[in-house]
Amino acid sequence: MSTPQQPFASYHLWSLVAPTAWQQRCHCQMRRGFIKARQHEPQVKALLAKATASQRIGLLAQKGVYEFHHHIHLLNQSDGVEKVAQLLKLSNSTDEVKQRVLQILKKYHDDPLLLGKRIILLTRGDEGFPKPILISHRHYCFRLYAVMDCVLIESDSTLHIIDFKTGKSDFDRRQALVYLLAARYLYPTHQAIASFYNLEVCKKSEIIRVTQSELDSIEFELAEIARKHQEDLHKYQENNSKFNKIFPANPGYHCRFCPFNSICEFSTLKALSPQQNEKKKL
Ligand code: SF4
Structure with a gap:
């Protein structure tokens, strides 16, 4: 007999369960059903596999930042942008993707946000699911997934989690809250802060920090989301x-x-x- 899966939570699930203030009217729970309950059906699987241009741009931009810091000399070379574009195989992309990613690479080359920073984690963006964090409490137990783009240590030893964005969508504070909760377990000895950086318009968000009691509330809210979602999945399976x-x-x-x-x-x-x-x- 297969054991029932443990409840899980992530920022993605949070955003599918509850809309942000500006998304109230267009929020549809059925999308969660397709993504999280029917994802293995061939038709749904095929639709989920189709990356949109915006998703491609986001992924390539993240890879671009990774490549610049993996081959740090490219940030000082005049042909650094072309070299990274080759590593990303940008010529295989559509014109729109190519142009927008090239602009992002040029802007990053001119003003590299992470240069000189003590980076302890920088992901390429295509690593797949991270190992979940098991959160076990007297009243709940769930797995937390948090895919961090970049983690660095600031000069005052604060842990700074940065999430890279592209396009025009607003920053969703809840994503930073999930990172801060994950940091509590992954880096327990550090004070943590989080922020967003839009690589396309070179815009930084405000710094987001929370108290321990706020983290307790976020954890409780995510436990509730995980429980409710698990309940919905069981109902659907039945x-x-x-x-x-x-x-x-x-x-x-x-x-x-x-x-x-x-x-x-x-x-x-x-x-x-x-x-x-x-x-x-x-
Ligand atoms: S799941 Fe159906 S109803 Fe909901 S937004 Fe998509 S197309 Fe519209």
Whole structure:
């Protein structure tokens, strides 16, 4: 008999369960259902595997920063950007991806945020799932996943977690809170802070720091998210015909940006009926 999986939490799950203030109207629980309950179905799997241009740019930008610091001399070479572009095999990308990533590399080459910093972790961005942190408390137990882009030690010994961004999306403070909770377990002897840095517009966020009691509340909230999500998964496994009751749809204009709009029966972008198609031709 297979043992039931332990509940888990991550920033990604948090964002799928609860919207940020500016995403209230377009938040759809059914997306969580596709991503976290039906991810192994061939159609869903294929849609999840399709990286959007924004995702490609984010990943290549992160790899670019990694390569600059892995071959640190390239930051001082006039052809450093071209060299990193070759390492990233940028020529295989679409024009949009190529142009935007080249701009990011040029900006980073001109003003390298991490140069001279004591970096203790810098990821390429394609390492896959990190090892989970087991959080065990008298009232709850869950696995926490936190994929950190960069961790450095500031001159006053503070641990600084930096998350790299691209594009126009706003920074979501909750992501930093998850990192700070993870740091409590991974680097227990350090005071930790977190921030975001948008590589495309070279914009730093404010520094985010929390007290121990705030971390306790965040941990409790994530334990609750993990428990509720696990409960939803069990309900779905018991009766998968209840998918749309367990993960209710919230269709709207935002369906056009949803990766599942081609297979979601609630999508506002439904395929046209043969009659509608005929009318369109007239
Ligand atoms: S297509 Fe629309 S209703 Fe369906 S999962 Fe996506 S956002 Fe929700």
